Amino acid sequence: MESLPNAAPGEWLKPLLDIVWHDMHAVVPRGFPAYARIFHPVVRARPQDTGTWHGHPRTDVLPLDEEPVRWSVVAGAFGTKMHPLAQFHRLLGQVPNRQEIFDSEGWRYSEPLTGNLAPNVLAAVAARLCEHTSTPDKGVSAIWEGWGGLTSSIGYARLTFSDDSTSVENTPDFAALDGGSGSGLLPTEVINGGTLNLPGRAYYLFNAAPQFYRDPGWVNHVPWHHSPQFPQSPSVLWPADKSWVLVTEIDFDSTVVAGSHELVSALVRDPAIEALPLDEGADLTWDADVPNRPRQ
Template sequence: MDWVGDVGRGEWLRERLDVRWRNMHSAVPHGFEAFARVFHPVTIDRPAGTGTWSGPNRGFASGIDYRSVPWARVAEVGGTTMHPLAQFGRLNRGVPNEYNELVDADGWRYSEPAVGTLDVAALAAVAAHLAAHTGTPDAGIAAVWEGWGGLVSGTGVSVIMVSDDEAADRASDRETEAGEARLRQAALAAMVETDDARGPGLLPADVSSGARLRLPGRDYVLFDAGVRRFVDPAWLTDAPWTDSTWPQSPNLIWPDDHAWVLVSEIDFDSTVIAGSRALVDALVADPTIEVLELREGADLTSEGDTVNRPPH
């Protein structure tokens, strides 16, 4: 997945995007036969030991069970309606527990879906359909928003562990101290090894300072990547824009024949695909991913979800 300095390969998108924000088309290009919305999976969890998040002993030390569920399940728990323009904040209207968390009758706690990135498994399923609906499945572009922390700058990502269990807290503190010591040693070693070719972030210096595809409100770094690469989760080991801290998916993917475009806009908790009628039908019919068809001009803001308006 080599860096692409020829940003002209993405200029075809510019004329298809709205400059002003009115609907999804400031991020999703016009000019396609149909549009599909891939809902980013929702993570649910509960303590493995107690099976409940209620009460003073929330069971952190017993381990946590995790699952991914569709938005339709959130609507079922919240007593709301799942539909193409659904917004998670309006679906998620169940009665919260004492910690202001949505927990269902079986003890599962619901987290918000990821924003600006499509998880590896869902991307693999989507990519298989995309590869089948282009004449150039092995030639195309993966574009990543330049503003992700640590990509072209030294700004990184920190992880904070929270626990209600004192013993677990003490153990976590010891692990944190040891981890910080290892990080300091690694940073010192990296400083010694640094040369002019390295950039301040994940990307090399020539890429960090190189050309950007400038679209309305967003600037992107381009990489050579046929969509078929993303069918295999091993793409994570080859992608120069990601590391083990956070498996960021491309924010844009398109094939060289421009048969479709995938958009994981940085502020969306879903991914939109513009393409042919056959492609959208195939995506909607796939039971392994949650996909609904969108009309052109769809409003994906919270105000677009008129079905689940909050009660006054």
Template sequence: MDALLDDEQGRWLLPRLTAGSSTMHVAVPRGYPAYARIFHPAERDRPVLQGGQQGQVGTSELHVTSEEVSWATVAEAFGTIMHPLAQFHRLIGSPEDDGNGVHDAAGWRYFEPITGNLDAGVLAAVARHLDDHTTTPTEGVAAVWEGWGGLTSSAGYAVLAASDGPIPVGSGYFVPDGGPGSGILPKDVVNGPVLALPDRSYYLFSAGARFFAGSGWPNGAAWHDGSAIPQSPSIVWPDDHSWVLVTEIDWDSTIVAGSWELIGALVSDPTIEALPIREGANLRWDSDNENRPPNSSA
């Protein structure tokens, strides 16, 4: 995977986007036959008593079991409606998750899906379909938002290993900014041009759909720092422009624009939670009218 030190291959997107739009086309290009919305997995947990019979004091331990769940499972648990324009906070009947989760009647505690990042395994499953629906499966572009922490410099808070030695006075566990190129990306990339789209700018890398189709794709991604949760690309498209995948940094879902055949394949894959969505769809936080609370104006 090589960095592209100009924005030429991404300029075709700009006329298909609408700056300031209230629709998904502030980030997703118009003009494709069909679109699919891929819902980022949510997580839930609950305490489970293990290691002994109920009532036998001292023989049981309380453990917490956790699992990823689909939005459809969340809707079923809270008695709400899963549909293409669903918003997670409406599915759980709460204006927002304050970080402590929201509980259902069975004792499961639910946490919001990650925004701006499509699970690595789900992306691999999606990419296998993308590979089948382009004439250039090994040639394409991956765009990564320039604002992700650690990409451009080393500045940030660090976790220091236990040591008998003194911590430098004034360090505050903070790693000072080493300047452009001291982060994950090299200096020539950081100082090079970026693709400027409405409200966002991106570094570009050469990467076809086939690159992301393997489960080990994070190990070859130029922006991956080895963390447990790899960052997915923000936008991916093949050289023939037959489709586009967009994971906008503020969204908890990913949009794929492409042919009806591609969208049908994504929606039919049981390993991917996806629903077809119309062109011009609104994904704002108040767009879920199916689950709008009674007497609510928003």
């Protein structure tokens, strides 16, 4: 896993992105034949003993049944409609308020991860991506520069537990809390190597091809997260032949792939992936099922 010395491999994306945010093309490049939206899994849980949270204090430490579910399952549980522009909180029939959400069967739902695609889903996606490029073993991974602890250890700490004490260690390598540039996960030469500056975002580039992500074990071999228990997927990924682009925007709870019609069809058909075709120019802040809702 090598960092790239400069941003040149990503410069081709700049003319394909909007400078002003109108729709998804501030982060997803224009000009591809087709697009797919991949929905990040939702986790739901309920107590094993009763199968419902009703009657249990929320602070109870209980053995839980947990399972990842698709957005379409969430829509079914709450009597709403799943569609390509779906917003998660609207599938729940609520405005976003961070309150706990329960369905009639006692399941409690967590929100999907934003800016992060689960390793098992990424592995399934990568398998399809590799089938639709002539360079599956050559490509670039872009990592958003703002993830905590990348450039400096300031403000990032790790809790460690033993039988009789709890201590706080700053990461990485017990660096001082006031550590400057280069005291974080990425060495100084990477930080000083420059970033790919796209509208509103900057990224560090790494030589990490799509083939690399077909094995979920990739989480053990990247320098941009603190622990494989809490992995971070690439923010942008493309092959050397530029036949497609995968974008996991840091504020999106879904991932968008721009590529061929054949690739989009393969993603939508794959039972390991929840994906729907997306129109070019789609606004992922717009919910067509809500009448009279002004565009944002």
